[in-house]
Amino acid sequence: MLEIKGSVAVITGGSGGIGMALAQKWLESGGRAVIADIDEKALATAKEKLGQNVETYVCNVTKEEDNAALAAFAMEKMGSINLVAPFAGIIKDAMMVSPDRETGKVSKKMSLADFQRVIDINLTGVFLTVRECSEQMINNNCKGLICLVSSTGSMGTAGQINYASTKAAMSVMPKVITAEFFRRGLSDKIRCVAIAPGYVGTEMVKNMNQKALDKILADVPIGRLIEPEEVATLACDIYRNEALAGETYFIHGGLRLGSKG
Ligand SMILES: NC(=O)c1ccc[n+]([C@@H]2O[C@H](COP(=O)([O-])OP(=O)(O)OC[C@H]3O[C@@H](n4cnc5c(N)ncnc54)[C@H](O)[C@@H]3O)[C@@H](O)[C@H]2O)c1
Numbered sequence: 512m513l514e515i516k517g518s519v520a521v522i523t524g525g526s527g528g529i530g531m532a533l534a535q536k537w538l539e540s541g542g543r544a545v546i547a548d549i550d551e552k553a554l555a556t557a558k559e560k561l562g563q564n565v566e567t568y569v570c571n572v573t574k575e576e577d578n579a580a581l582a583a584f585a586m587e588k589m590g591s592i593n594l595v596a597p598f599a600g601i602i603k604d605a606m607m608v609s610p611d612r613e614t615g616k617v618s619k620k621m622s623l624a625d626f627q628r629v630i631d632i633n634l635t636g637v638f639l640t641v642r643e644c645s646e647q648m649i650n651n652n653c654k655g656l657i658c659l660v661s662s663t664g665s666m667g668t669a670g671q672i673n674y675a676s677t678k679a680a681m682s683v684m685p686k687v688i689t690a691e692f693f694r695r696g697l698s699d700k701i702r703c704v705a706i707a708p709g710y711v712g713t714e715m716v717k718n719m720n721q722k723a724l725d726k727i728l729a730d731v732p733i734g735r736l737i738e739p740e741e742v743a744t745l746a747c748d749i750y751r752n753e754a755l756a757g758e759t760y761f762i763h764g765g766l767r768l769g770s771k772g
C-alpha cells in the first residue's frame with residue numbers, strides 16, 4: 512500500500528469541481544499538491560480555501576510548454592511527483608447533425624471548433640500533462656500513480672461525439688501506458704488507471720439543460736448525482752492500493768450504461 516502522507520499530487524483542472532475535491536482529500540490525508548488551471552482567479556480562490564501545502568500554477572493544458580513548465584515547477588517546488596491527475600476538461604455538447612423536425616433536412620451541425628476544442632483539452636491536453644509529468648517522475652525516480660478521468664460518456668452518449676470520443680480514449684490510455692512502462696521495467700513504480708464517473712454534481716453538470724439532467728437522473732439507481740468528494744475518495748483509494756493498475760474504474764451509482772438514443 513502507498514501512503515498519501517508526504518506525497519505530491521499534480522492536479523490539472525484543480526480549481527474546479529472534481530479536481531478541487533481531489534486536492535482537498537489529498538491534503539486532508541497529509542499530502543501536498545500542485546493545482547493547475549487556466550482560470551487564474553479560481554486558482555487564487557482555491558489556494559485560499561486549501562491553505563498550506565498547496566502550490567498553484569496557471570496552465571493551459573493545450574500548450575506543450577505550459578505542461579512542461581508545470582511538471583518542472585512541481586519537481587522544483589515539491590521535490591517529487593507521486594500522483595498525476597489530469598482532470599482539466601470541458602464539454603461542448605451538440606448532435607453531430609440535427610435534421611429539422613419539419614423539413615427533415617439538416618439544419619444544425621456540431622461545429623468543427625466545438626469538436627476540436629474538446630479534443631484539444633480533454634485528449635491532447637491530457638497526453639501532454641501525462642507525458643511531461645511522467646518524464647519528471649522517471650528521471651527523478653518517483654513512485655506513484657497516473658489517474659486519468661474517463662466518464663460513463665465513454666460508453667457512447669448522444670450529443671457528445673466529441674466528449675465521448677475523448678473519454679473512450681481515457682479508458683484505453685491506462686492499458687497503453689501500463690504496457691509501455693511494463694516493457695521498460697517501470698510498471699511497479701508508476702501505475703496508470705482511469706476513473707469513470709457518471710453524473711457528478713459539479714459546475715459542468717449543473718450548467719446542463721435541467722430537463723436533460725432530470726431525464727438522466729431517472730436512470731440512476733441511487734437517485735442522485737455523485738458527489739465530487741466520492742470521486743476524490745475513489746482516486747485516493749486507488750492510489751493507496753498498488754494492486755490496481757491498467758484498468759478503468761466506474762463510479763456512477765448504478766447508472767444504466769450505453770447509448771439509449
Ligand atoms: N462532472 C461530471 O459529471 C463528470 C463526469 C465524468 C467525468 N468528468 C470529468 O472530470 C473532469 C473534471 O470535471 P468537473 O466536473 O470537475 O469540471 P469543472 O468544469 O468543474 O472543472 C474543470 C476545470 O478544468 C479547467 N480547465 C478547462 N480548460 C482548461 C485548460 N485548457 N487548461 C487548464 N485548465 C482548464 C476549468 O477552469 C475548471 O477549473 C473532466 O475531465 C470531466 O470530463 C466529469
